[in-house]
Amino acid sequence: MTLKLAIWDMDGTIVDSRDVIQTAMERTFETLGLEPPAYNETRKTIGLGLQEACRILAPDYHDIETLAATYKQAFVAQRSDPSFKEPLYEGAIETLNRLSNEGWLIAMATGKSHAGIRAIFEMHPLEGFFDTIWCADDGPGKPHPFMCDEAMKAVGAEPHQSLIIGDAIHDMTMGLNAGIHTLGVSWGFGTADELQAVGAHEVHHDYATLNASLDAFAERLA
Numbered sequence: 001m002t003l004k005l006a007i008w009d010m011d012g013t014i015v016d017s018r019d020v021i022q023t024a025m026e027r028t029f030e031t032l033g034l035e036p037p038a039y040n041e042t043r044k045t046i047g048l049g050l051q052e053a054c055r056i057l058a059p060d061y062h063d064i065e066t067l068a069a070t071y072k073q074a075f076v077a078q079r080s081d082p083s084f085k086e087p088l089y090e091g092a093i094e095t096l097n098r099l100s101n102e103g104w105l106i107a108m109a110t111g112k113s114h115a116g117i118r119a120i121f122e123m124h125p126l127e128g129f130f131d132t133i134w135c136a137d138d139g140p141g142k143p144h145p146f147m148c149d150e151a152m153k154a155v156g157a158e159p160h161q162s163l164i165i166g167d168a169i170h171d172m173t174m175g176l177n178a179g180i181h182t183l184g185v186s187w188g189f190g191t192a193d194e195l196q197a198v199g200a201h202e203v204h205h206d207y208a209t210l211n212a213s214l215d216a217f218a219e220r221l222a
Helices: 018-029 040-044 051-057 066-081 092-101 114-123 147-154 171-178 192-197 208-220
Strands: 007-010 105-109 132-133 163-164 180-184 202-204
Touching: 007 147, 018 040, 018 066, 040 051, 051 163, 066 171, 092 105, 105 147, 114 132, 132 147, 132 192, 147 163, 147 171, 163 171, 163 208, 171 180, 171 192, 180 192, 180 208, 192 202, 202 208
Parallel strands: 007 105, 007 163, 105 132, 163 180, 180 202
Antiparallel strands: none
16 A cells, blocks of 8 residues: 655644734744734744744843743643633644545644643544644754654655645745645634745645545556
């Protein structure tokens, strides 16, 4: 049987975390007496490791470790609110379920920490879909190809059998660096123009066209 591997980003691709992340970032900067970044600044760092994102958003701040730790506290505090929501995008779980039933191997490559991934799994029934999970805690972050390379090694897939699905330019660049097919999605943190500009092979605006592209990829492999 021909292997086929779909490597998924999480934030902005499967889970709509735009409001949650921006709110946590604003509260973090306010706590430390800093001017909060605008959403347009924050979104461009999503997918990177937290400390790297903090360095970009606060290049002159003297203690990036404290900034990152304060962000984590702000994020966790939001989760303790009874009204907290971090919803799945419409069509995400149906697509993951279909791919699993059709014999795809499914991996995660995310800028989240293991603790962040665990929190998502406690909120949504996603864990069972993933054959291998790689995140910012495991090694070099995006756009380094490490997470894609390790995902392929873990399941025995080759680059021509693999693709990545993500919403950020860092996802697309990571995939290109790993030599795999790149499917950008425009409903998260990156814009279609930005994804195309870094060389994404395709950009999709809804799960319907993404699913058609996944089917076409599988047919080419067959």
